[in-house]
Amino acid sequence: MSLPRFQSKTHGDTGAAPKLHVVTFGCQMNKYDSLSVEGKFRRQGWQTTEAIDEADLVLFNTCSVREHAEERVFSWVGELRKAKERRPELMVGVMGCMAERLGDEIYGRSPVVDLVVGTRSFQHLPALVDELREKRAAHPARTPRITRLGFDEEPDAARADEPYVGGRHAYLTVMRGCDLNCTFCIVPKVRGRVLSRGIEAIVDEARWMIDSGAQVITLLGQTVNSWGEDLAAPAEGEPRGRGRQGRPALADLLYRLQELSGLSRLRLITLHPSYVTPALGQALRDCDKCDRFLPLPAQSGSDDVLRRMKRGYTTDLYRRRADILREHCPDIELGTDWIVGFPGETDADFAATESFLAEQRFVVNYVFQYSPRPSTAAEALPDDVPAAIKRERNNRLLELAESVQLARLRENIGRTLPVFVEEPHDKHEGLLRARAHTGLSVSLKGATTLVGTTQSVKIEDCTAYSLAGTLASELPAPPPEPAPAH
Ligand code: SF4
Structure with a gap:
């Protein structure tokens, strides 16, 4: 006999709706996915709860990008061991990047976990939870588990069939995955190749967010300015976009979103220099709702290091792409991430990074000390910059960044x-x-x-x-x- 699916508002004998608690680690895209998952469960009659100890299902939406992120998840999950002894019916799931990277290994490290669901499979979660309950009912003496990984080639549909609850600042994922292969980065492995959502689904979702009170929308993508690269080129006679061979491009999306009344500001996270085009510069110039600020990570100012990182550009190419943006929008500001202590980084490489920061005058600088991440290509490179030198370069770059930022921000005094x-x-x-x-x-x-x-x-x-x-x-x-x- 199978259990009823969680589609009514009743739960077991209590008559209460089952409750979900989601714990989110990592980036804004994970926060977007967590809101989306909560909405999917609510539509199946679930309630979401802030109190983890009253939840029937606890989901951990995880990150693999930063060092220690996965360890933190394991220690959080471990905290549920006692709760599960008291309430064996409690279900625990791990979703997101760590689920995609480790798969079934997670069960070995955390026996309380019942579900492992990867980065593009979370839309199936309510059905997977039903399936798990059915398996538990059919085999009460065993510990049934469900793993769902891999990259469905189905872009997200608009989430417009329930109230948007994200508040004044909304995050809207417009694409998933990345077609580049930076050697330090786990993203292509755990999130797959670029999968852009269609323009109408994005505009519908933006309108839905605005109708529910959002005024600022940040468009999210690992390389958000590659949006549209994977969409079909128009057939003869069809309208052409501003992208490659007439494909839709981020510029087209910005012009469409600019028209939405009630929207005050549009922001973008994160861009890659390889996909900066004059069309993007023009759209930023023409669309006054777009912030004139772009996170455009340089990562290093040394061409040798950039080559080992496989970033796909030299400093000269980065400079030319930044110049395209400045020609169209002279007041545009750029932010960047830096990795110091990448394998093989010499004093001269680091000095080149300092010069590039000073030359480009970035107003936002995030500095990270390199540490090898499992399952990345750079893991095979010798991590040969001593920790003390990494620390010293980190501090020197932060000091330089502060002085550059201060000088840049002072230019605004009196304006x-x-x-x-x-x-x-x-x-x-x-x-x-x-x-x-x-x-x-x-x-x-x-x-x-x-x-x-x-x-x-x-x-x-x-x-x-x-x-x-x-x-x-x-x-x-x-x-x-x-x-x-x-
Ligand atoms: S561009 Fe590079 S750093 Fe960014 S998500 Fe893709 S592989 Fe990772």
Whole structure:
């Protein structure tokens, strides 16, 4: 006999809906996927709960990118051992990058886990949970488990059939996977090749988010500016996009989203220099809802290191792509990640990175010390930069980044900038957090009623990380012109 599927609002004998708790690790894309999974379960009659100990199903949405991320998941999962002894019916699932990388190995390390579901299979989770319950009912003495991995070639449909609950700032995944093969990166292995969603599904989902209160939408993709590369080229007579051979390109998507009323700001995470085109520069220039800030990771300023990383560009190519963007939008700001201590990085390579940072004048710099990640190509390279040198380079680059950022942010003092007011400041009462159209963080005094509005702010001060200013409308009146001398 099989158990009823969780499609009604009742659960067992209690009459209550079953409850799901999702623990999310890692990037914004994982947060998007967690919201999406919660929605799928709610549509099957489940409730989501903040309290892990009242959940019938606990899902861990995991990350494999940073060192220790997987260890943290194992220790969290281990915490459920006692709960599972008390309540054997509790179900525990691991989804996301770590599930895709380790597969069934997870059961060996964490016997409490019942389900392992990879990065592109999570849309099947409610059905898989039903299947697991059926197996448990049929074989109560065994420990049935379900693993679902691999890359379904089915792009996500629009999520418009339940209320959007993500708040004012929405994240919208427009593509999954990556066609590049940077040697330090696990993403192509755990997320597969690029799979772009169709433009109509994205626009529908954006509209749904806006109708439910979102004002800022960040488009997510591992290489978001490669969106459309895998979509079909138009047939003869069909409308042409701005991409390769008339394919749709990110520029087309930005023009469409710009038209949505109720949308205040559009942001992008993360871009790759290889896919920067003049069409993208033009779209950023024409679409005033797009932030003039792009995360465009350089990773290193040494061509030798870039080659060993297989990044697919030299510093000269990066420079030319950044110049395309600056020609179209002179006020555009770029942010970057850096990896220091990559295998074989010499003092001269590191000096080249310092020069490139200073030359490109990045306003946002994230610095990471290289550590080999399992299942990447770079794992086979000798990790030959001593830890002390990695630390020293990390600190030197951070120091340089701070001085460059401070100089860049100081250039804004005295300017009046349009800013979108994001939220009350979490540490200082009476202050608001805002973001300038160039992506820079701005704090200002003001009433919370300004949250969600665009204001003009006169910039008066700054640190290396943010600007501070006063509402232009509330600036003290300038002193009267001195009377002309007679
Ligand atoms: S571009 Fe490189 S670093 Fe970025 S997701 Fe693809 S393989 Fe990873």
